[in-house]
Amino acid sequence: MTIQASLETALEARGVNPAQFSELMIRLLDNGVLCRDESKREAELYDRYLQVADLVEDYLGVLRVRLLHEARFHSLRLFPPGAEVPGLADPEDAFNSGLRERLNQQEVALILVLRAEYDKALREGQIDEHGQVVLPLEAVSLACKNLLGRPLPEGLVERRALFRRLRQLRLIRTAGDDALEDAESWLTIRPDITSLVTDTVLAELLAGDAPAAETPSAEADPEEETP
Known part of the structure; x- marks a missing residue:
């Protein structure tokens, strides 16, 4: 056979x-x-x-x-x-491998920050029943400044592209592109963030020596993106 x-x-x-x-x-x-x-x-x-x-x-x-x-x-x-x-x-x-796709610097930076924020919420017991963490966009921006010394992109088009990419990787949820204009809007960090950023990388970030990151290709169908 x-x-x-x-x-x-x-x-x-x-x-x-x-x-x-x-x-x-x-x-x-x-x-x-x-x-x-x-x-x-x-x-x-x-x-x-x-x-x-x-x-x-x-x-x-x-x-x-x-x-x-x-x-x-x-x-x-x-x-x-x-x-x-x-x-x-x-x-x-x-x-x-060809499956490996290098992320750009802004994507790497935001993923590292979200992983750190996820770990913080986990320690504080701020995880919902689905293993998700909900944060205001303003808190994410502040965390970017504190951990990496850089804010989120100021340009709306650039910011939308950045968050759209992380949605495609199934790392976050947002209320849609329009919500990114409002600092008081919220985003949800999915537990899959721990699959892309290991504890070793997180420790290096918190020590001030964050390396570049790589991830498998994950191009989502645009019509299926969750707002």
Whole structure:
């Protein structure tokens, strides 16, 4: 029996057809992240993953791509070979991969600040039942100045692009682009922030020596972004 035939047999036993499996894998490899509460489509794909989790992990294992499944928060995130993943051992023969995409300096800076704010809220018990932290935009801007010595971008277009990118990475939620004009608006930091910034990187940030960061590619479908 061929590998394809074996896979199709295994899928059939789980009630998933090859086209559905292909859709799931393409979505994961293309976006690098999947959160059940992001949209109806992602909820369907996440539930499909649960049906065929072992087959997905076997498939990714061949590619040497690692998958972090945060069952508590119903999220999946892919990491290329060699990436440091909280809770997963790094292979000795790690190497770079095309899945890895370097973020620009502003994106790195904001992600580091949000990770620090998330850790602070965690220590203070300010985490909701979904593992999320809600902060006023003004507090985020102040944290940027205190931790990195730089404010959020003043230009509205630049600021919108920055926060849109973090929404695509499923790291935050905002009330939409218009809310970014109001310093009193709020944003939600999702628990997935801990997957991209390890405790080691966070410690370096707080010590005043924050390094550059890398993350798997995660281009979200514009029509599915959560406001």
